[in-house]
Amino acid sequence: MPVQLLKIIKGKSETSLPSHLQKEDLQHLQEGFDHTNKYFQGIVILSYPLTKLGDGTDFFKVVLQDLDNSFSRINSINILIYGKMAEDCAKVIRNGDTCLVSGFKLKKSPTAKEDGRHGCHLEVSEEAGSAIYIYTVPRTTAASETASLSVAPKYVYTPLNRLKDGTIVNLYGIVKFFKPPYVSKGTDYCSVVTLVDPSNVKLTCTLFNGNLDSLPKIYKVGDIVRFHRIKIREYNGQMQGITSAGFASLTFDGTVGAPVVPRTSSKVYTFMDEEQKTIKELRIWAASNLSISGPAAKLSDVQPMLFFDLTCQLIGKAKVDGSSFLLKVWDGTKCPYPTWKVPVEARDLEGEKVLLHQLRNLTVDILVYDNHVQLAKSLKIGSFLRIYSIHTKQASADNEDVSHLEFHLHGGTCYGRGIGVLPESNPDIKELKAFLESVDLADSQNMESMSSLELDGTFSSVADLESHLQRCQQLSVTVLTDHQYLSNTELKTILNSPAPQQYRIRAKLRTYEPQKLYQSIKLHCSKCNSLCKQCSTPKPIKSLSSIAAEQQPSWEPTEIAQALGVELLQYVFIMRFTLVDGTGALNAYLFDYEKFFQIPASEILTNNFLQQKMQMTMNALCPPGRKLDDLPWLECFIKSYNVRDEMKHQVYYQIFDTTVAEDVV
DNA sequence: TTAGGATTTG
Numbered sequence: 001m002p003v004q005l006l007k008i009i010k011g012k013s014e015t016s017l018p019s020h021l022q023k024e025d026l027q028h029l030q031e032g033f034d035h036t037n038k039y040f041q042g043i044v045i046l047s048y049p050l051t052k053l054g055d056g057t058d059f060f061k062v063v064l065q066d067l068d069n070s071f072s073r074i075n076s077i078n079i080l081i082y083g084k085m086a087e088d089c090a091k092v093i094r095n096g097d098t099c100l101v102s103g104f105k106l107k108k109s110p111t112a113k114e115d116g117r118h119g120c121h122l123e124v125s126e127e128a129g130s131a132i133y134i135y136t137v138p139r140t141t142a143a144s145e146t147a148s149l150s151v152a153p154k155y156v157y158t159p160l161n162r163l164k165d166g167t168i169v170n171l172y173g174i175v176k177f178f179k180p181p182y183v184s185k186g187t188d189y190c191s192v193v194t195l196v197d198p199s200n201v202k203l204t205c206t207l208f209n210g211n212l213d214s215l216p217k218i219y220k221v222g223d224i225v226r227f228h229r230i231k232i233r234e235y236n237g238q239m240q241g242i243t244s245a246g247f248a249s250l251t252f253d254g255t256v257g258a259p260v261v262p263r264t265s266s267k268v269y270t271f272m273d274e275e276q277k278t279i280k281e282l283r284i285w286a287a288s289n290l291s292i293s294g295p296a297a298k299l300s301d302v303q304p305m306l307f308f309d310l311t312c313q314l315i316g317k318a319k320v321d322g323s324s325f326l327l328k329v330w331d332g333t334k335c336p337y338p339t340w341k342v343p344v345e346a347r348d349l350e351g352e353k354v355l356l357h358q359l360r361n362l363t364v365d366i367l368v369y370d371n372h373v374q375l376a377k378s379l380k381i382g383s384f385l386r387i388y389s390i391h392t393k394q395a396s397a398d399n400e401d402v403s404h405l406e407f408h409l410h411g412g413t414c415y416g417r418g419i420g421v422l423p424e425s426n427p428d429i430k431e432l433k434a435f436l437e438s439v440d441l442a443d444s445q446n447m448e449s450m451s452s453l454e455l456d457g458t459f460s461s462v463a464d465l466e467s468h469l470q471r472c473q474q475l476s477v478t479v480l481t482d483h484q485y486l487s488n489t490e491l492k493t494i495l496n497s498p499a500p501q502q503y504r505i506r507a508k509l510r511t512y513e514p515q516k517l518y519q520s521i522k523l524h525c526s527k528c529n530s531l532c533k534q535c536s537t538p539k540p541i542k543s544l545s546s547i548a549a550e551q552q553p554s555w556e557p558t559e560i561a562q563a564l565g566v567e568l569l570q571y572v573f574i575m576r577f578t579l580v581d582g583t584g585a586l587n588a589y590l591f592d593y594e595k596f597f598q599i600p601a602s603e604i605l606t607n608n609f610l611q612q613k614m615q616m617t618m619n620a621l622c623p624p625g626r627k628l629d630d631l632p633w634l635e636c637f638i639k640s641y642n643v644r645d646e647m648k649h650q651v652y653y654q655i656f657d658t659t660v661a662e663d664v665v
Numbered sequence: 666t667t668a669g670g671a672t673t674t675g
Contacts, residue, residue, distance in 0.1 A: 186666040194670065207668095208666085412673080417673095
């Protein structure tokens with residue numbers, strides 16, 4: 001019988017194993033050895049759900065741990081069971097059962113590197129003549145239910161005061177100190193993490209991995225980690241943790257009440273109710289037993305001679321010299337001191353120039369040195385960072401009257417100095433993003449004169465400077481031709497105010513009508529101020545004789561029209577813009593002969609080039625397919641006016657004294 | 666192998 005369920009009664013099984021079988025140790029399970037008449041014995045620590053392979057064959061996988069080698073670095077092995085045997089085993093095998101496997105095929109395990117188990121796995125099936133003997137642990141009904149619901153192994157976690165030299169253990173800990181992953185002098189990234197747990201013992205772990213993503217995703221002191229398969233060694237009279245094969249980690253926010261969501265690079269990990277409970281307990285213990293307050297600060301809080309952690313967004317970067325690298329970052333607040341600007345070659349500066357200029361009053365230059373340069377170079381513009389242990393230093397240059405504040409990330413990793421990239425899903429980053437989006441750039445630009453532009457080293461030539469200056473003064477795809485003294489009014493306020501009034505607004509063009517642009521061109525009658533033809537009272541052609549009779553006749557179109565009783569109509573663009581600014585939406589009419597588009601309405605119907613230009617302009621003002629966030633800003637003047645008839649009264653809005661920025665198309 | 670917590674000196 002290929003699968004035998006053997007009950008243990010008082011330590012002895014009901015039936016005996018075939019006498020020809022001999023036990024094989026885990027370390028002797030190697031390719032090239034003869035495993036005929038051998039069996040491997042282990043305890044089931046993990047079983048996966050029964051599945052079907054592509055060809056319909058049943059497949060069942062269990063992990064057996066060799067209790068005789070439980071202190072070895074590798075003490076478990078994958079067993080792959082095929083066909084009917086898979087089905088049979090899946091019905092009876094439970095975690096904690098002891099299994100004997102014979103008649104197996106030994107194959108290289110493709111997952112050994114990831115799961116840290118034996119380099120080979122055992123394949124078994126009836127066809128191959130395999131047999132599995134299962135010694136069950138006694139089962140109550142309740143235990144059986146639990147077992148059938150759980151496919152996770154029962155990991156044992158060692159408290160930090162029970163660690164022994166030379167063992168590989170699983171453990172939990174609260175991060176007391178950490179160095180974010182940095183480039184080591186060897187081949188790997190390194191991260192140093194000091195943990196503490198309710199046994200009040202500290203453990204410093206040195207973790208290496210060639211893949212940055214495989215190191216624990218610790219963002220701040222107080223985070224909680226779960227380490228699997230960490231090796232314990234004695235170093236300088238103290239226990240030390242170090243990565244061993246198969247090391248895996250989960251990291252959790254240590255805040256009481258925060259969602260218990262593990263951060264990990266592993267696609268597969270075990271995390272059950274019991275682990276949830278452990279994290280919650282550790283959070284509570286940490287809250288009442290540890291004082292964890294990181295030196296986080298906003299740029300608005302910084303002082304000279306300070307080491308602090310900054311959570312920020314990267315908007316520019318540039319090489320400076322061989323041992324230092326420039327990061328330009330902002331966090332939405334303004335540093336209360338004048339800050340230094342590190343001179344760099346314009347061609348070396350990466351980042352969106354317009355944005356860099358827009359944010360110039362809110363951006364600080366951080367110079368990073370030595371070992372941090374390599375990581376800094378690899379950072380993506382726009383990414384969110386936490387830069388640990390930035391040093392502020394007050395200094396003044398020879399040509400400066402007032403001192404400025406410098407930001408340095410010195411070389412080395414003392415005190416956890418380094419740079420971490422945080423995902424946008426991180427709660428702190430979500431908060432930062434929301435704050436950054438709320439910052440009124442128009443206000444920040446007004447805080448400083450344009451002369452600083454020349455100081456920040458962003459532009460390579462006068463022409464470049466002028467073009468960007470022009471563009472950045474506009475800061476939107478439209479510009480105002482007058483009334484610049486007015487400040488912006490939110491759409492919500494405008495919608496709630498009586499007409500008539502005039503406003504300056506900053507808004508996005510969500511949509512416009514007509515979408516077929518040729519339909520926007522109308523003939524307008526200036527006499528009746530409508531679209532446009534009832535004002536003409538045509539006279540016969542002989543009426544022109546009155547002009548002809550003059551001594552010096554004028555053949556101007558207006559004179560001819562007047563003589564013929566024709567009211568001249570003018571071509572105009574008439575469009576409806578739906579504008580939004582986060583506080584409300586408003587429909588404003590554009591009535592434009594030439595000024596807004598800088599295209600004469602009278603010429604566009606006969607000029608392909610102008611038609612294309614208008615289409616491109618509208619595409620720039622309201623790029624098709626973009627989300628609202630990605631639409632450009634428009635600065636406009638609008639006036640409100642009342643339209644009343646017998647039935648109703650309405651307020652309308654019209655755009656005026658506004659033109660499309662020159663460099664938009 | 667690397668680092669092994671405990672601020673650069675630009």
